[in-house]
Amino acid sequence: xxxxxxxxxxxxxxxxxxxxxxxxxxxxxxxxxxxxxxxxxxxxxxxxxxxxxxxxxxxxxxxxxxxxxxxxxxxxxxxxxxxxxxxxxxxxxxxxxxxxxxxxxxxxxxxxxxxxxxxxxxxxxxxxxxxxxxxxxxxxxxxxxx
Numbered sequence: 001x002x003x004x005x006x007x008x009x010x011x012x013x014x015x016x017x018x019x020x021x022x023x024x025x026x027x028x029x030x031x032x033x034x035x036x037x038x039x040x041x042x043x044x045x046x047x048x049x050x051x052x053x054x055x056x057x058x059x060x061x062x063x064x065x066x067x068x069x070x071x072x073x074x075x076x077x078x079x080x081x082x083x084x085x086x087x088x089x090x091x092x093x094x095x096x097x098x099x100x101x102x103x104x105x106x107x108x109x110x111x112x113x114x115x116x117x118x119x120x121x122x123x124x125x126x127x128x129x130x131x132x133x134x135x136x137x138x139x140x141x142x143x144x145x146x
Contacts (some may be wrong), residue, residue: 021119024047029041039095047085048122055072115142
């Protein structure tokens with residue numbers, strides 16, 4: 001994989017990885033490592049069709065558990081299958097003194113697995129009221145700040 005150098009007060013390397021559905025990026029993750037610590041950042045791009053019930057979108061955007069890093073909504077009028085795009089972002093990290101390489105590898109695998117499950121719940125471009133609790137429960141594991 002290609003690594004990039006990042007501007008920082010110390011030398012930092014970053015590895016970016018993505019989940020694609022054949023047409024677009026669904027998830028982007030980035031692991032940044034320096035001599036003193038690491039940071040794992042995640043972005044989920046939730047594309048929902050124009051037929052999605054707006055109350056589902058409002059419940060996601062208004063969920064109090066996302067208040068530390070609330071998701072954002074963008075509307076793409078020219079793309080009916082991804083008319084609504086909700087973007088979730090988060091990051092966490094620590095000093096090397098607290099966690100081992102194995103912990104970071106497990107954290108990356110967990111992040112990819114949960115984001116794949118979130119995508120599977122919306123694979124047809126819809127998120128229905130009956131799936132909302134399961135979706136939010138999974139999203140809290142990665143994206144909830146409080």
